[in-house]
Amino acid sequence: xKKLLVILGAGSSIPVGMPSVAAIDSLMAGWSDExxxxxxxxxxxxxxxxxxxxxxxxxxxxIRPTPNFEKVLGExxxxxxxxxxxxxxxxxxxxxxxxxxxxxxSFGSGPYAATVSVTDQVTYxxxxxxxxxxxxxxxxxxxxxxxxxxxxxxxxxxxxxFDVGAFNLNYDTALLTAWPEAFAGFSRDGVFAPNAIHQRTxxxxxxxxxxxxxxxxxxxxxxxxxxxxxLSGTFFDGHQGNATxxxxxxxxxxxxxxxxxxxxxxxxxxxxxxxxxxxxIRRVYEADAILIGGYGFGDVHxxxxxxxxxxxxxxxxxxxxxxxxRNADPMExxxxxxxxxxxxxxHAPTGFHEPGHxxxxxxxxxxxxxxxxxxxxxxxxxxxxxxxxxxxxxxxWIPWLEGIVDDNALKS
Numbered sequence: 508x509k510k511l512l513v514i515l516g517a518g519s520s521i522p523v524g525m526p527s528v529a530a531i532d533s534l535m536a537g538w539s540d541e542x543x544x545x546x547x548x549x550x551x552x553x554x555x556x557x558x559x560x561x562x563x564x565x566x567x568x569x570i571r572p573t574p575n576f577e578k579v580l581g582e583x584x585x586x587x588x589x590x591x592x593x594x595x596x597x598x599x600x601x602x603x604x605x606x607x608x609x610x611x612x613s614f615g616s617g618p619y620a621a622t623v624s625v626t627d628q629v630t631y632x633x634x635x636x637x638x639x640x641x642x643x644x645x646x647x648x649x650x651x652x653x654x655x656x657x658x659x660x661x662x663x664x665x666x667x668x669f670d671v672g673a674f675n676l677n678y679d680t681a682l683l684t685a686w687p688e689a690f691a692g693f694s695r696d697g698v699f700a701p702n703a704i705h706q707r708t709x710x711x712x713x714x715x716x717x718x719x720x721x722x723x724x725x726x727x728x729x730x731x732x733x734x735x736x737x738l739s740g741t742f743f744d745g746h747q748g749n750a751t752x753x754x755x756x757x758x759x760x761x762x763x764x765x766x767x768x769x770x771x772x773x774x775x776x777x778x779x780x781x782x783x784x785x786x787x788i789r790r791v792y793e794a795d796a797i798l799i800g801g802y803g804f805g806d807v808h809x810x811x812x813x814x815x816x817x818x819x820x821x822x823x824x825x826x827x828x829x830x831x832x833r834n835a836d837p838m839e840x841x842x843x844x845x846x847x848x849x850x851x852x853x854h855a856p857t858g859f860h861e862p863g864h865x866x867x868x869x870x871x872x873x874x875x876x877x878x879x880x881x882x883x884x885x886x887x888x889x890x891x892x893x894x895x896x897x898x899x900x901x902x903x904w905i906p907w908l909e910g911i912v913d914d915n916a917l918k919s
Contacts, residue, residue, distance in 0.1 A: 511669035512794035518801025522654025581769015590621035657895035689713035693734035718765025804848035837867035855885035878919030
């Protein structure tokens with residue numbers, strides 16, 4: 508069978524009851540208020556969010572990024588590094604802020620007060636996120652959601668047709684609930700198994716590139732991540748207090764069971780994440796076809812892995828995006844962050860149309876008809892009707908991914 512690489516973003520899990528990025532944004536705002544009240548300190552998350560929103564708001568609307576919790580957490584890591592005293596902090600602080608105090612923020616006394624306080628809030632928020640996602644991942648809750656039968660049917664059909672390997676950017680258990688046999692990178696007793704990942708020739712894996720609700724540090728101040736099957740058990744999701752794990756340019760990062768925020772390549776330097784990322788680079792070159800579901804194309808390390816593969820000379824693997832779009836421009840005219848990142852990541856800058864139609868489609872009408880946007884020359888197709896909803900046209904797009912039918916199979 509041909510090999511299919513699957514990349515799953517947050518949008519793929521929303522139909523089975525998992526929160527959207529916008530929902531997590533709201534939760535983070537509440538948790539950050541809790542931390543500020545408990546610590547009797549400024550709410551650095553809130554202040555950083557306001558600064559990011561104000562900065563983005565000054566740009567042209569068509570290229571303006573949207574603030575979200577990951578971007579804000581990344582800026583907080585940058586702030587903590589910036590505020591650290593010599594020789595560990597950022598040397599440009601001497602040029603930009605000689606007095607060492609960001610505008611509108613106050614910290615306790617001592618040279619490391621800012622770094623400790625900001626990092627402590629980041630760790631608190633990541634631990635709250637892990638706990639919340641774990642509470643949402645009871646298997647009975649997932650299987651009771653209206654979209655789960657379609658979700659499972661989609662993966663059952665994929666696995667019957669392809670050798671499937673999945674890189675899940677989400678923390679939840681939806682994929683493993685639908686595909687419990689998948690190898691997740693850990694031994695049966697929960698120990699991380701890097702040799703099994705790197706020596707594995709077969710597919711049939713589902714790696715959580717940014718962490719899983721099943722991940723836990725081995726003890727409250729442990730460095731290693733283990734797999735805990737029982738979600739009602741005891742989990743250690745991060746060290747509270749100052750981060751001591753230094754990575755590029757002497758930035759310190761909190762040790763946590765999952766990854767969120769900026770500087771993702773730095774965060775991926777520790778196991779199991781580094782092995783999963785190394786596997787992504789290898790498997791994207793092995794894939795005969797690529798399926799991308801519910802992904803916002805906001806992770807540069809994932810986008811670049813795709814781009815590096817797609818821009819190689821020779822035969823390109825067909826790539827299908829399953830997404831949800833409403834009131835959007837067709838790809839030929841789309842000029843937002845998502846559209847640009849799709850064009851770049853899949854090395855498909857132009858040529859999108861609806862098969863059988865000369866002019867670009869109206870996206871809402873395309874969705875109503877069950878149609879696809881396709882760039883024939885680049886072998887990229889986009890379904891805008893939602894991730895699990897794509898099951899209704901699965902008899903068309905699976906043969907297209909196999910390469911046994913042409914673009915006309917994707918006509919509405």
